[in-house]
Amino acid sequence: MNSLSLFKRASRCFDDYPSLAKLVVICTISGGCYVAYADANGTGSAPPVLEEIKKKKVVVLGTGWAGTSFLKKLNNPSYDVQVISPRNYFAFTPLLPSVTCGTVEARSIVEPIRSIVRKKSIDIRYWEAECFKIEAENKKVHCRPNSESSKNGKEEFVVDYDYLIIAMGARPNTFNTPGVVENCNFLKEVEDAQQIRQSVINSFEKASLPTFSDEERKRILHFVVVGGGPTGVEFAAELHDFVNEDLVKLYPAAKDFVKITLLEASDHILNMFDKRITGFAEEKFQRDGIDVKLGSMVVKVSDKEISTKVRGNDGEITTIPYGMVVWSTGNGTHPVIKDFMQQIGQSNRRALATDEWLRVEGCSTIYALGDCATVNQRKVMEDIAAIFKKADKDNSGTLTVKEFREVIKDICERYPQVELYLKNKKMRDLVDLLKMAKGDVAKEAIELNIEEFKKALSEVDSQMKNLPATAQVAAQQGTYLANCFNRMEEAEKNPEGPIRFREEGRHRFHPFRYKHLGQFAPLGGEQTAAQLPGDWVSIGQSSQWLWYSVYASKLVSWRTRVLVISDWTRRFVFGRDSSGI
Numbered sequence: 001m002n003s004l005s006l007f008k009r010a011s012r013c014f015d016d017y018p019s020l021a022k023l024v025v026i027c028t029i030s031g032g033c034y035v036a037y038a039d040a041n042g043t044g045s046a047p048p049v050l051e052e053i054k055k056k057k058v059v060v061l062g063t064g065w066a067g068t069s070f071l072k073k074l075n076n077p078s079y080d081v082q083v084i085s086p087r088n089y090f091a092f093t094p095l096l097p098s099v100t101c102g103t104v105e106a107r108s109i110v111e112p113i114r115s116i117v118r119k120k121s122i123d124i125r126y127w128e129a130e131c132f133k134i135e136a137e138n139k140k141v142h143c144r145p146n147s148e149s150s151k152n153g154k155e156e157f158v159v160d161y162d163y164l165i166i167a168m169g170a171r172p173n174t175f176n177t178p179g180v181v182e183n184c185n186f187l188k189e190v191e192d193a194q195q196i197r198q199s200v201i202n203s204f205e206k207a208s209l210p211t212f213s214d215e216e217r218k219r220i221l222h223f224v225v226v227g228g229g230p231t232g233v234e235f236a237a238e239l240h241d242f243v244n245e246d247l248v249k250l251y252p253a254a255k256d257f258v259k260i261t262l263l264e265a266s267d268h269i270l271n272m273f274d275k276r277i278t279g280f281a282e283e284k285f286q287r288d289g290i291d292v293k294l295g296s297m298v299v300k301v302s303d304k305e306i307s308t309k310v311r312g313n314d315g316e317i318t319t320i321p322y323g324m325v326v327w328s329t330g331n332g333t334h335p336v337i338k339d340f341m342q343q344i345g346q347s348n349r350r351a352l353a354t355d356e357w358l359r360v361e362g363c364s365t366i367y368a369l370g371d372c373a374t375v376n377q378r379k380v381m382e383d384i385a386a387i388f389k390k391a392d393k394d395n396s397g398t399l400t401v402k403e404f405r406e407v408i409k410d411i412c413e414r415y416p417q418v419e420l421y422l423k424n425k426k427m428r429d430l431v432d433l434l435k436m437a438k439g440d441v442a443k444e445a446i447e448l449n450i451e452e453f454k455k456a457l458s459e460v461d462s463q464m465k466n467l468p469a470t471a472q473v474a475a476q477q478g479t480y481l482a483n484c485f486n487r488m489e490e491a492e493k494n495p496e497g498p499i500r501f502r503e504e505g506r507h508r509f510h511p512f513r514y515k516h517l518g519q520f521a522p523l524g525g526e527q528t529a530a531q532l533p534g535d536w537v538s539i540g541q542s543s544q545w546l547w548y549s550v551y552a553s554k555l556v557s558w559r560t561r562v563l564v565i566s567d568w569t570r571r572f573v574f575g576r577d578s579s580g581i
Helices: 003-015 018-041 065-073 091-099 112-118 146-154 190-207 214-220 232-251 252-257 275-289 335-343 384-391 402-413 416-424 432-437 449-455 472-486 488-493 541-554 556-576
Strands: 056-061 081-084 089-091 111-112 123-134 140-145 155-159 163-166 222-226 259-264 291-294 296-299 307-309 316-321 324-327 350-355 364-368 374-375 517-522 528-531 536-541
Touching: 056 065, 065 081, 065 112, 065 472, 081 112, 089 112, 091 190, 091 350, 111 112, 111 214, 111 556, 112 123, 112 296, 123 335, 190 214, 190 232, 190 252, 190 324, 214 222, 214 252, 222 432, 232 252, 232 259, 232 275, 232 316, 232 517, 252 416, 259 296, 275 291, 275 536, 291 517, 335 350, 350 364, 384 402, 384 449, 402 416, 402 432, 416 432, 472 488, 528 541, 536 541, 541 556
Parallel strands: 056 081, 056 163, 081 123, 163 364, 222 259, 222 324, 259 291, 350 374
Antiparallel strands: 089 111, 123 140, 140 155, 296 307, 307 316, 517 528, 528 536
16 A cells, blocks of 8 residues: 555656656666666676677589588578579479470579578578589689670689589580581470470471471481480480370371481490390380480581491491480580699599598598599508508507407408408408408418408409599488587597598598488380389389379479479379470
8 A cells, every 4th residue: 555655656756847858868878878888897896798609611613413402401590601603592403304304494493592492591602603613722602693794804703612512514525526516405404494494385386387397397307316324315205205295296297207216325225224124225215216225426517417436337427317405415524524624633534533421532621422522432451551551550560360350340441342242252350351451360370461351352452432523422412411510629639530540540420321212214105114222113103103292302402302393293184285485
């Protein structure tokens, strides 16, 4: 009751004397300012202001499979990440052949890179620009905006970095064949797929005009695919389905003039697949009327003819009239990568050489992933003396089984070709290999000197293989490197990798190991060949549905999954769109 009476008196006082309220407000603000000033400038017991820890600058060049996988998995807030790429989206490239024929729309397989990075809780910025020079010595990259205004060269800029991640992909490999760049279509980017689709429709429209002879119509509707790898084979199959399921209904007069030819320089198409798949694909293409010419090497491409040389035919050159050529023969090197390789002494290579931790050889702060790089696996025989010395702990000059067992795990991890060799020889472990080299001696009694040790491991390096230039490899490399960056500080204190055979201690991280999850080859007619781990091969419609489910699950977002699945459904119900837009 007393407190209520006091409140009423104070209220009446403020009503009678309005200036008193202003005085109270002024005193309150002044007192607050004084407290803030004292807190900011005081000494003694006032807590110090913590300085912000300077973040390491990470520059990522490229938004393909490797670069995007790295960005998606990186979650360490101690990095300031700058992404630079002329392409402001990620494209699901395995579906590019489907885009060429309207089975899937181009926008359904792309996701804006800003949509991907904005979901991250770390500092990631994106600039739409093109890197044209890398200065490894000064830790700088030179860039220009990806626009018409940059042609005058006045808008170039330089970006500093602490770590550089090169994930720029590759360009089509033309093998310097005359006329390829001027007259052929490629299938590396979304724009390429859209251009091919437009060219196919234009060819049918052009052949329908009354001004052309039948001979000219045959040439215009002759589609040539150069390269019998997965991309070339899938495109030829997609084009065959597009023509026979959709276009012949709209252009019935053109049916008898259409021809698809697949040129492959080697003895078989799909060489990287199991022989059962290769044989089935060649037989199916023959049944479908796709002309597969094996051992045919393209030597020249003009605006209307493609010249080929058949191996073993005395160098005779044959010319083939065509209406459209799609060139799909592997990867070439970006000019900026070529220039960088010359700087660091790798000018005689096709791709940047990295170590097993994806670091560019000779550059401790630069990493290279995906199609622009290749892992240069170290040979066992290069380090054989260091391995022997590290294992021979008592310096006796001989190696016992007990000593060897202590480093077996590190040897197999550091040199994966050892494990492959043992698998091919059907041996359980390296001790069996030593026993074979020593002869009929009990395992525990084996002792090898350095020469006997060299002899035992002399053939191990024959199992070394380069990793394929696939989206699967690039994605795994991006994920691996992001995990390394996430644990960088921890691994500096507690290294987790194998023993350093030439130095002391251990490597910071486990080396990158590619895990092959299988591969698909769509062959048209709702039939797909699948080769999965464990030598499991499946061909037919069941594999096609497996292909649908795997690719839908691998798409980068729920948005793209919904769009692609709806495109597949639309194609089943209404067919492919043949409009010229």
